[in-house]
Amino acid sequence: MAADTVRGARKAGRYVLLIVVAVIVLFPIYAVLLQALKSGPDSLDHPRSLLPVDLTLSTIRAAWTQGNLGRLLLNSVFVSLMVTVGVVITSLLAAYAFAFLEFPFKGPLFIAFLATMLVPAEVTVVINERTADALGWINSYQGLIVPSLASTFGVFLVRQVFLQLPGEMREAASLDGVGHVRFLWEVAAPLSRPTLGALALFTFLGTWNAYLWPSQVIRGDRAHETIQIGLERLKNNDISKINLVTGGLVVAALPIFVMLVVFQRQLVRGLTAGAVKG
Amino acid sequence: MAYGSGVAQVRLEHITKTFGTGDDAVRAVDDVSIDIAHHEFMILLGPSGCGKSTLLRMVAGLEDPTSGEVYIADALVNDVEPKARDIAMVFQSYALYPHKTVRANIEFPLKVRGVSKTERAAEALRAADVLGLADYMHRKPGQLSGGQRQRVALARAIVRNPAVFLMDEPLSNLDAKLRGDTRAELVDLHRRLDTTILYVTHDQVEAMTMGTRVAVLNQGRLQQIGTPQQVYDQPATAFVAQFIGTPPMNLLPAGMLGSADVHVGIRPEHLELRSDGNIHAVVRQVEHLGHEILLIGDAAGTKLIARLDPSAFVPKVGDPVVFGTDPGRLHRFDAATGERVS
Amino acid sequence: MKRRLRDVPWALAMLLPSLALIAVWTVYPLVKAIQNGHLRCDVTGTKCRDAGWGRYVDVFKSREFQHALSVSLKLMVLTVPTGLVLGIALAVLADKQLRGIGFFRTAFSSTVATSVAVASLVWFVLLQPQIGVLADLFSGIFPVLKNPGLLNDPGTALFAVALSSIWANLGFTFIIVTAALQSVPRDLYESAYVDGAGSFTRFTNVTIPMIAPTLLFVGVVLTTRALQTYGEVALLTGGGPNPQQSTTTIPYLIYGKNSLIHNDLGTKSAAAVLLFLLSLIFAVVQFRGLEKRVHYGS
Numbered sequence: 046m047a048a049d050t051v052r053g054a055r056k057a058g059r060y061v062l063l064i065v066v067a068v069i070v071l072f073p074i075y076a077v078l079l080q081a082l083k084s085g086p087d088s089l090d091h092p093r094s095l096l097p098v099d100l101t102l103s104t105i106r107a108a109w110t111q112g113n114l115g116r117l118l119l120n121s122v123f124v125s126l127m128v129t130v131g132v133v134i135t136s137l138l139a140a141y142a143f144a145f146l147e148f149p150f151k152g153p154l155f156i157a158f159l160a161t162m163l164v165p166a167e168v169t170v171v172i173n174e175r176t177a178d179a180l181g182w183i184n185s186y187q188g189l190i191v192p193s194l195a196s197t198f199g200v201f202l203v204r205q206v207f208l209q210l211p212g213e214m215r216e217a218a219s220l221d222g223v224g225h226v227r228f229l230w231e232v233a234a235p236l237s238r239p240t241l242g243a244l245a246l247f248t249f250l251g252t253w254n255a256y257l258w259p260s261q262v263i264r265g266d267r268a269h270e271t272i273q274i275g276l277e278r279l280k281n282n283d284i285s286k287i288n289l290v291t292g293g294l295v296v297a298a299l300p301i302f303v304m305l306v307v308f309q310r311q312l313v314r315g316l317t318a319g320a321v322k323g
Numbered sequence: 324m325a326y327g328s329g330v331a332q333v334r335l336e337h338i339t340k341t342f343g344t345g346d347d348a349v350r351a352v353d354d355v356s357i358d359i360a361h362h363e364f365m366i367l368l369g370p371s372g373c374g375k376s377t378l379l380r381m382v383a384g385l386e387d388p389t390s391g392e393v394y395i396a397d398a399l400v401n402d403v404e405p406k407a408r409d410i411a412m413v414f415q416s417y418a419l420y421p422h423k424t425v426r427a428n429i430e431f432p433l434k435v436r437g438v439s440k441t442e443r444a445a446e447a448l449r450a451a452d453v454l455g456l457a458d459y460m461h462r463k464p465g466q467l468s469g470g471q472r473q474r475v476a477l478a479r480a481i482v483r484n485p486a487v488f489l490m491d492e493p494l495s496n497l498d499a500k501l502r503g504d505t506r507a508e509l510v511d512l513h514r515r516l517d518t519t520i521l522y523v524t525h526d527q528v529e530a531m532t533m534g535t536r537v538a539v540l541n542q543g544r545l546q547q548i549g550t551p552q553q554v555y556d557q558p559a560t561a562f563v564a565q566f567i568g569t570p571p572m573n574l575l576p577a578g579m580l581g582s583a584d585v586h587v588g589i590r591p592e593h594l595e596l597r598s599d600g601n602i603h604a605v606v607r608q609v610e611h612l613g614h615e616i617l618l619i620g621d622a623a624g625t626k627l628i629a630r631l632d633p634s635a636f637v638p639k640v641g642d643p644v645v646f647g648t649d650p651g652r653l654h655r656f657d658a659a660t661g662e663r664v665s
Numbered sequence: 666m667k668r669r670l671r672d673v674p675w676a677l678a679m680l681l682p683s684l685a686l687i688a689v690w691t692v693y694p695l696v697k698a699i700q701n702g703h704l705r706c707d708v709t710g711t712k713c714r715d716a717g718w719g720r721y722v723d724v725f726k727s728r729e730f731q732h733a734l735s736v737s738l739k740l741m742v743l744t745v746p747t748g749l750v751l752g753i754a755l756a757v758l759a760d761k762q763l764r765g766i767g768f769f770r771t772a773f774s775s776t777v778a779t780s781v782a783v784a785s786l787v788w789f790v791l792l793q794p795q796i797g798v799l800a801d802l803f804s805g806i807f808p809v810l811k812n813p814g815l816l817n818d819p820g821t822a823l824f825a826v827a828l829s830s831i832w833a834n835l836g837f838t839f840i841i842v843t844a845a846l847q848s849v850p851r852d853l854y855e856s857a858y859v860d861g862a863g864s865f866t867r868f869t870n871v872t873i874p875m876i877a878p879t880l881l882f883v884g885v886v887l888t889t890r891a892l893q894t895y896g897e898v899a900l901l902t903g904g905g906p907n908p909q910q911s912t913t914t915i916p917y918l919i920y921g922k923n924s925l926i927h928n929d930l931g932t933k934s935a936a937a938v939l940l941f942l943l944s945l946i947f948a949v950v951q952f953r954g955l956e957k958r959v960h961y962g963s
């Protein structure tokens with residue numbers, strides 16, 4: 046009996062703690078959301094109360110037009126999709142070569158390939174920006190898309206999956222006269238769908254969220270900005286218009302929140318694939 | 324049917340396969356030559372690592388011989404791709420495509436060759452019928468039992484109408500009862516399709532019951548080729564003598580019953596309790612199997628097994644006994660080389 | 666012999682896209698940056714002279730780099746341990762099969778949906794003096810919140826950036842540590858319980874050792890992110906407040922609009938390469954140093 050009360054108290058205590066922490070973690074999002082929905086775009090006011098009443102969409106609407114958010118979102122979608130498709134295709138091809146083909150220096154080449162994973166963007170962006178400039182790709186879609194079309198991580202991931210396919214299946218197919226392209230398209234890729242899905246999701250998210258490279262390659266060309274770099278335009282207005290930023294944030298963050306709710310499982314699976322043993 | 328009288332469908336001439344180089348080199352197949360005639364069911368038999376699978380894969384074109392020639396239907400195929408060799412292969416693990424239906428699996432070889440959709444469907448159905456799979460066409464391999472999956476693998480091979488079927492231990496993943504049933508089905512299939520089959524196994528019972536001829540291999544070398552009966556009655560080497568037959572042939576150490584450079588072999592069913600025999604032993608075990616009795620004895624350190632009729636007089640454990648045999652039932656093998664002497 | 670070379674044309678064709686892209690956009694820039702690090706340029710960046718490997722030492726010792734280095738290191742010290750501890754705390758808190766726990770887990774994971782830009786701007790809005798919600802709520806307790814605001818005070822600006830980073834990384838850390846917690850076999854806990862171990866003892870003797878590899882992984886990721894902090898600085902403080910440049914991290918030094926070396930190709934390249942080396946060293950040190958104490962499976 047006493048044990049039950051202790052357990053009950055413990056449980057209640059845990060719930061209290063959970064609620065407090067959740068409030069703290071979610072507060073910034075909630076506050077911004079509220080500010081976007083309660084105050085007008087020109088108002089210096091911030092909500093006097095934290096209750097969701099007296100809501101208006103005027104701030105979001107103003108942010109949309111002023112910040113050209115529609116175009117920004119379109120750009121982000123386009124660039125992210127192109128990069129995702131590109132990464133999946135280049136990874137499939139390269140992984141196939143490393144997993145199923147025999148050629149001289151395959152081993153050392155793969156290790157060299159992997160080593161490039163260590164090189165962070167911060168080092169390469171300096172020169173890449175000049176390369177893009179030399180190619181005339183500043184302020185263009187190519188500049189945003191092409192440098193990211195290959196992914197060593199993607200190749201590594203897909204090769205792992207390919208290596209787990211039974212060797213006899215490839216042999217049986219080869220006896221049947223199945224060539225490389227057909228085997229890749231009709232057997233290897235379909236059997237690797239979960240991994241390809243996780244790769245696609247991560248690539249899409251990574252590209253959507255990217256800030257450093259887009260900020261270097263797009264300079265002032267509003268037509269080609271992605272939402273991540275275009276958003277800050279809203280903050281460069283005078284301080285009285287700060288609420289526009291909140292409107293923009295709601296628009297910018299919403300697609301990703303929705304996407305992640307839909308793809309929750311794949312996200313967790315992908316994130317934990319490398320990190321957790323067992 | 325007199326085998327060997329028709330044109331050889333598959334000819335292996337002095338095939339050698341070495342893996343690795345220098346001191347680590349392993350000779351998986353050592354100068355093996357085999358002729359396989361039309362419509363034969365040729366078994367490659369031997370223990371693990373004897374080179375039988377490697378040999379099969381060289382016929383398939385999945386491996387290249389280090390030296391030697393492979394002929395299929397009189398054409399030299401050493402440099403010919405597997406898909407162009409007019410062969411079909413059934414793998415030990417069946418190698419089915421798990422994401423395709425049974426129908427798609429069977430049709431796949433035809434699809435690759437550009438056969439039209441309607442013709443593909445018809446051919447696939449025909450092959451499925453032969454193997455009793457017509458009701459499972461829409462299922463995926465994951466929904467089938469082991470035996471059914473094996474039949475899908477067979478159907479996929481049949482649909483190609485190849486000159487030669489290659490099978491790599493197809494029954495080893497099945498449980499004992501299923502294995503027995505499938506053995507009979509394969510023999511029946513061979514008869515119905517009237518094709519040439521090259522079949523690899525380590526199970527001598529399969530070899531004896533299914534093959535028209537058996538090629539016994541050990542450590543890369545061909546020990547003997549012959550019909551099951553020939554291989555049983557006249558084993559060419561001591562290895563063959565002890566590999567074929569259950570319980571295995573008794574091989575007496577050099578000197579016992581013969582000269583010092585000869586091992587003498589006697590099959591358990593030919594080892595009789597005779598007062599005039601000259602092998603003295605002590606009974607160690609008596610096993611009653613119902614249809615026969617196995618008498619296991621110890622003759623100066625050598626284990627002997629004899630098969631007795633269940634109605635015969637059975638000595639007790641610990642009794643001294645005398646074994647003998649018909650002189651014609653003796654097999655003599657050179658103590659050094661293992662080769663048959665007489 | 667033939668077999669080995671037969672695949673080469675196919676291999677070439679299939680590897681070409683990835684190899685070409687990596688060569689142009691990863692390998693070449695690295696090599697060129699290392700080369701450019703030798704250059705000593707004038708203020709406009711147009712006239713550069715090769716000054717050899719010594720240039721790297723010069724850049725490292727320079728006032729600008731040393732300051733940026735100290736900022737980056739401070740940021741690292743602020744965000745990594747805190748991030749780890751908070752991640753563990755939240756994961757442990759939510760690691761109970763209570764009713765509705767799914768909601769809390771989703772809430773704690775939510776920041777993984779934010780990008781650098783979104784997270785930074787959220788805090789930008791919150792921390793605006795006078796009008797930011799946090800400023801309004803807490804300015805009674807922390808006057809600096811009202812004027813000039815956390816972001817504009819050189820003493821607190823870096824803390825504000827750290828706060829934004831920690832919050833943004835919380836979701837990621839939570840998800841990973843939760844997964845690690847769930848992979849610990851329950852019977853280890855039961856066996857410890859039977860042996861008389863209390864919850865704290867169980868935590869230190871079972872939980873922590875079992876999830877140690879994951880914690881190492883998270884630590885490396887957080888450290889790398891701390892060293893790569895660019896977007897947060899660009900959006901929250903622009904490297905300032907000036908003239909102290911309280912939040913100019915090494916990446917901001919290299920790429921920031923307000924950076925002093927904005928046009929100096931040689932110094933930028935050298936700094937980038939130095940940053941790369943720094944990241945490598947930290948990663949190696951973390952792996953080596955902690956690997957000995959990390960328990961990799963039974």
